[in-house]
Amino acid sequence: MIYNKDKVFIPPFKMQGIKSKIVPLIKASVLMDDDTTWIEPFMGSAAVGLNVAGKNAVFADINPHIIDFYNRLKSGAVTPNVVREFLSEQGTLLAEKGGEHYYFVRERFNNEHNPLDFLFLNRSCFNGMIRFNKNNGYNVPYGHKPGRFAKAYITKIVNQVKHFEEKIRHNNWTFLCQPFEKTIASADGNVFIYCDPPYIGRHVDYYDSWNEEQEVRLKTCLLESKARFLLSTWDSNRYRSNPYISLLWNEYNKITQEHFYFVGAKEHNRNSMTEALLTNF
Numbered sequence: 167m168i169y170n171k172d173k174v175f176i177p178p179f180k181m182q183g184i185k186s187k188i189v190p191l192i193k194a195s196v197l198m199d200d201d202t203t204w205i206e207p208f209m210g211s212a213a214v215g216l217n218v219a220g221k222n223a224v225f226a227d228i229n230p231h232i233i234d235f236y237n238r239l240k241s242g243a244v245t246p247n248v249v250r251e252f253l254s255e256q257g258t259l260l261a262e263k264g265g266e267h268y269y270f271v272r273e274r275f276n277n278e279h280n281p282l283d284f285l286f287l288n289r290s291c292f293n294g295m296i297r298f299n300k301n302n303g304y305n306v307p308y309g310h311k312p313g314r315f316a317k318a319y320i321t322k323i324v325n326q327v328k329h330f331e332e333k334i335r336h337n338n339w340t341f342l343c344q345p346f347e348k349t350i351a352s353a354d355g356n357v358f359i360y361c362d363p364p365y366i367g368r369h370v371d372y373y374d375s376w377n378e379e380q381e382v383r384l385k386t387c388l389l390e391s392k393a394r395f396l397l398s399t400w401d402s403n404r405y406r407s408n409p410y411i412s413l414l415w416n417e418y419n420k421i422t423q424e425h426f427y428f429v430g431a432k433e434h435n436r437n438s439m440t441e442a443l444l445t446n447f
């Protein structure tokens with residue numbers, strides 16, 4: 167298959183905070199050669215590494231479910247065909263039963279943790295959100311789109327899975343469920359670390375909460391690693407600036423890009439946010 171090198175590939179999972187829109191800026195800002203190992207301690211959906219990592223990469227996160235999906239893709243236990251069949255079957259049931267089926271799968275997922283159920287929920291829940299309560303239970307409500315899994319939509323997801331699978335097959339990519347401290351401590355040699363931690367105080371999710379103590383610890387870990395790094399954070403919005411940039415990250419280089427995110431169809435509901443990339447090189 168021939169790919170346009172400027173195309174941004176989208177992973178099969180949606181999530182809040184996904185960085186697909188600033189992938190071109192990140193790609194233009196990294197400092198890597200062909201032998202550099204890409205280290206991504208907060209991989210989320212892995213949208214960034216999918217587009218930027220080379221042949222060696224370590225992806226990690228404390229949320230086990232996307233990691234489990236990618237590891238099964240790597241081992242061959244999940245394939246694009248398995249995904250197509252699963253989503254067709256579950257999509258038919260969703261079209262027939264609507265919310266009743268969504269909540270049935272949500273309960274099944276919370277008991278059995280099948281990553282295919284997680285993909286189905288992620289693509290049929292409210293706004294493609296990933297949110298867990300303190301008992302690790304996935305608790306996002308139904309997105310109220312019973313006809314969601316039309317053939318074209320399933321094909322779109324299957325193609326995303328196929329592309330990810332090809333990347334895994336042709337490269338030496340590892341997926342680990344572990345906290346950022348461990349991932350950064352193991353980064354050694356010719357590595358490049360890309361960090362995209364949750365934004366402080368923005369989320370109330372079990373896996374996605376973040377506070378000042380963690381931000382300080384992240385800085386300490388990055389300094390100890392002595393590796394080149396790029397950190398994604400928010401710079402400012404209409405109302406305020408991120409105080410931690412001047413408090414903690416002042417000595418680093420800052421690249422910014424404004425991006426619009428949509429909270430509604432009407433123009434006055436569109437908020438712009440300036441994203442910041444901080445680098446130590």
Ligand SMILES: C[S@@+](CC[C@H](N)C(=O)[O-])C[C@H]1O[C@@H](n2cnc3c(N)ncnc32)[C@H](O)[C@@H]1O
Binds near residue numbers: 212346374
């Ligand atoms: C903003 S999201 C990353 C989004 C990702 N860049 C993308 O494009 O999909 C932050 C991620 O950090 C993970 N996370 C939160 N606390 C963590 C920790 N202590 N160690 C490792 N990962 C953590 C969350 O589970 C979440 O997936």
